[in-house]
Amino acid sequence: MSARRQEGMRAAIESAGYTLGLLARAALLSRSSWKKRAEILSQSTVCGFGAFPVAMVVGAFTGMVLALQAGITLKTWGQEALIGVVVPASMVREMGPVMTAFILAGLVGSTMAAEIGTMAVSEEIDALEVMSINPVYYLVMPRVLALSFVTPVLTLYVDVVGILGGAFVGDRLLGLTYAEYMRNTLDTLDLKDIYSGLFKAFLFGALISSVGCAQGLRATGGAEGVGRATMRTVVICFVYILIFDYILTWLFYH
Amino acid sequence: MTPTDPVIDIAELCKTLGGRRVLNRLSLQVRRGETLAIIGRSGTGKSVLLKHIVGLMKPDSGRCSVLGVDTATAGDAGIGALRRRVGYLFQSGALLAAMDVLENVALPLRECESGLSEARIRETVRETLALVNLEGVESRMPSELSGGMRKRVGLARAIVRRPELVLYDEPTSGLDPIGTSSIDDLIRSMKSVLNVTQVVVTHDMASARRIGDRIGLIWEGRIYFVGTPAELEATDDPTVRQFVGGLTTGPMTEGIGETQLLRNRPRGDAPAE
Numbered sequence: 001m002s003a004r005r006q007e008g009m010r011a012a013i014e015s016a017g018y019t020l021g022l023l024a025r026a027a028l029l030s031r032s033s034w035k036k037r038a039e040i041l042s043q044s045t046v047c048g049f050g051a052f053p054v055a056m057v058v059g060a061f062t063g064m065v066l067a068l069q070a071g072i073t074l075k076t077w078g079q080e081a082l083i084g085v086v087v088p089a090s091m092v093r094e095m096g097p098v099m100t101a102f103i104l105a106g107l108v109g110s111t112m113a114a115e116i117g118t119m120a121v122s123e124e125i126d127a128l129e130v131m132s133i134n135p136v137y138y139l140v141m142p143r144v145l146a147l148s149f150v151t152p153v154l155t156l157y158v159d160v161v162g163i164l165g166g167a168f169v170g171d172r173l174l175g176l177t178y179a180e181y182m183r184n185t186l187d188t189l190d191l192k193d194i195y196s197g198l199f200k201a202f203l204f205g206a207l208i209s210s211v212g213c214a215q216g217l218r219a220t221g222g223a224e225g226v227g228r229a230t231m232r233t234v235v236i237c238f239v240y241i242l243i244f245d246y247i248l249t250w251l252f253y254h
Numbered sequence: 255m256t257p258t259d260p261v262i263d264i265a266e267l268c269k270t271l272g273g274r275r276v277l278n279r280l281s282l283q284v285r286r287g288e289t290l291a292i293i294g295r296s297g298t299g300k301s302v303l304l305k306h307i308v309g310l311m312k313p314d315s316g317r318c319s320v321l322g323v324d325t326a327t328a329g330d331a332g333i334g335a336l337r338r339r340v341g342y343l344f345q346s347g348a349l350l351a352a353m354d355v356l357e358n359v360a361l362p363l364r365e366c367e368s369g370l371s372e373a374r375i376r377e378t379v380r381e382t383l384a385l386v387n388l389e390g391v392e393s394r395m396p397s398e399l400s401g402g403m404r405k406r407v408g409l410a411r412a413i414v415r416r417p418e419l420v421l422y423d424e425p426t427s428g429l430d431p432i433g434t435s436s437i438d439d440l441i442r443s444m445k446s447v448l449n450v451t452q453v454v455v456t457h458d459m460a461s462a463r464r465i466g467d468r469i470g471l472i473w474e475g476r477i478y479f480v481g482t483p484a485e486l487e488a489t490d491d492p493t494v495r496q497f498v499g500g501l502t503t504g505p506m507t508e509g510i511g512e513t514q515l516l517r518n519r520p521r522g523d524a525p526a527e
């Protein structure tokens with residue numbers, strides 16, 4: 001391995017360590033989250049409501065594409081009714097949490113990095129520390145809690161919209177009635193699919209917010225540095241989401 | 255620590271930043287109740303020195319003990335306890351852009367002194383803002399203030415907890431002459447009324463003379479000279495004389511002086527090498 005690649009590898013591991021450490025610190029500080037309830041609530045509304053319109057479009061088209069792809073294949077065997085099984089299962093277990101996480105990484109994670117990064121480069125974080133206010137308690141913990149709880153809620157919404165999108169394609173293109181589709185859905189979807197998906201979403205929310213906060217806290221070098229932190233947040237979130245998605249799926253279904 | 259121990263005791267402090275030795279075996283002691291003015295050219299490490307005193311930066315080597323706490327070795331709890339007794343005015347003001355003036359100044363009271371009533375907090379904030387000659391700006395956002403006003407809000411935030419030690423990073427830069435004098439008066443009255451210890455970084459020689467019990471000159475990474483204003487006037491050290499007199503030629507500008515400017519001039523009759 002070349003020296004430069006080794007250097008990059010070390011930096012990536014160090015950054016992951018810092019991010020997970022930050023998440024752990026925020027989790028410990030959440031014992032005193034009651035005092036920050038107003039901030040947590042306002043963070044939740046900001047990241048929740050901002051994402052709703054995009055989540056609807058993404059959810060609907062994800063469900064529709066899944067139905068179309070599965071439908072085309074299944075139709076050759078005359079089994080197109082099975083999309084009522086395939087689409088909801090893929091949505092709830094996999095696409096719902098992951099798509100929601102992608103949306104939130106781009107929308108909320110990057111905003112957190114920009115906000116906190118701007119504070120870091122204009123010495124506001126130093127100012128908090130000098131006033132003996134812990135920035136992890138003051139800035140990171142409310143954001144991590146807010147996004148950890150908003151992500152499952154938004155995921156549930158994306159799941160529902162996606163399932164309906166699948167039903168719509170089934171009805172329009174595959175000659176499947178809504179009733180048939182829904183019967184298949186309700187027959188096969190079990191509770192474990194739903195809660196495993198929501199647990200994934202919870203963890204993605206925690207990851208996205210801690211990546212955004214970590215990148216923001218460590219931003220240096222003025223406006224340009226803030227831009228870099230924002231961009232890195234999105235890339236790192238995408239990578240973490242997919243890696244953790246694999247690990248969690250493996251844990252749940254083995 | 256006993257009352258006669260120095261409030262700030264720095265010995266042989268070294269700090270390298272961005273590959274450059276910014277502080278080089280700097281030693282400094284500040285006594286209780288004293289106001290020390292620190293002067294020096296831009297980029298010589300005055301802000302870096304203040305950041306070491308509140309533990310925002312850690313020394314590479316050497317000792318930095320403040321109010322009996324060694325900032326290099328103290329844990330989070332120790333540093334936190336120290337910072338509750340210290341006020342710090344950032345060179346940039348460093349107000350939180352997301353909240354208004356009232357919330358900015360109230361922040362140290364709200365987050366750290368539990369049990370203060372809302373009315374008490376508002377009253378304290380109003381009083382402190384009046385001390386820095388700001389009235390009726392409580393509901394404005396930092397972005398709606400002038401540079402000098404932001405500085406004064408930062409100053410109010412630094413002293414709102416009535417700390418024992420206050421560090422000011424250029425409290426008067428960006429202020430008009432009247433504003434400068436009134437901040438100088440404020441710093442002097444802080445000393446006589448509250449008996450605080452103060453370190454004031456400034457570019458303004460007149461201010462330094464007015465407020466400083468002693469004046470320290472930073473040069474080449476250490477305290478090159480420290481003494482009373484009278485001693486500063488009396489010394490005939492050429493480096494000190496150059497800074498105090500604001501001369502373009504002298505030891506501080508050696509190598510980048512007039513001669514080099516002339517030599518680099520495209521046209522002219524400088525002798526050929």
Ligand SMILES: Nc1ncnc2c1ncn2[C@@H]1O[C@H](COP(=O)(O)OP(=O)(O)OP(=O)(O)O)[C@@H](O)[C@H]1O
Nearest residue numbers: 271272276294295296297298299300301302303345
């Ligand atoms: N975080 C940092 N990383 C790298 N270099 C730094 C950092 N902070 C300060 N420096 C460098 O240290 C030197 C001293 O900086 P400092 O801000 O203390 O100067 P100063 O004396 O306060 O100047 P001024 O009067 O202009 O405020 C400068 O050369 C600066 O480039």
Ligand SMILES: [Mg+2]
Nearest residue numbers: 300301345423
């Ligand atoms: Mg400075």
